[in-house]
Amino acid sequence: MGTVRRDVLKSLEGLTEFEREVLLATLEIPKGKVSTYKRIAERIGRPRAYRAVGNALHKNPIPPKIPCHRVVRSDGGFGGERKSAEARMRLLEEEGVKIVGGRVKLTRDILF
Numbered sequence: 001m002g003t004v005r006r007d008v009l010k011s012l013e014g015l016t017e018f019e020r021e022v023l024l025a026t027l028e029i030p031k032g033k034v035s036t037y038k039r040i041a042e043r044i045g046r047p048r049a050y051r052a053v054g055n056a057l058h059k060n061p062i063p064p065k066i067p068c069h070r071v072v073r074s075d076g077g078f079g080g081e082r083k084s085a086e087a088r089m090r091l092l093e094e095e096g097v098k099i100v101g102g103r104v105k106l107t108r109d110i111l112f
Contacts, residue, residue, distance in 0.1 A: 076103035
């Protein structure tokens with residue numbers, strides 16, 4: 001965690017260990033890339049916990065500093081409420097991610 005700023009770690013106080021792991025893994029996703037709930041779950045060693053990943057992302061205390069908008073469903077779609085999904089799509093488009101028909105086209109060059 002040497003590269004994670006102290007203010008980010010401070011913001012994660014009060015969350016569970018699992019929630020912190022999810023949010024720190026999400027912090028690693030570079031601009032212009034996306035990951036999936038499943039890939040985040042696999043990355044933290046909990047491959048079947050993809051639904052719990054979504055719940056943890058919902059508790060993100062500092063969006064967009066922790067870029068939860070870069071996490072999508074395995075089909076490239078957006079979970080959550082419509083208004084929230086539209087906002088996340090806009091953020092991704094601003095980062096250069098191509099969205100077609102309300103989904104990210106999940107190609108090898110865009111997946112993190």
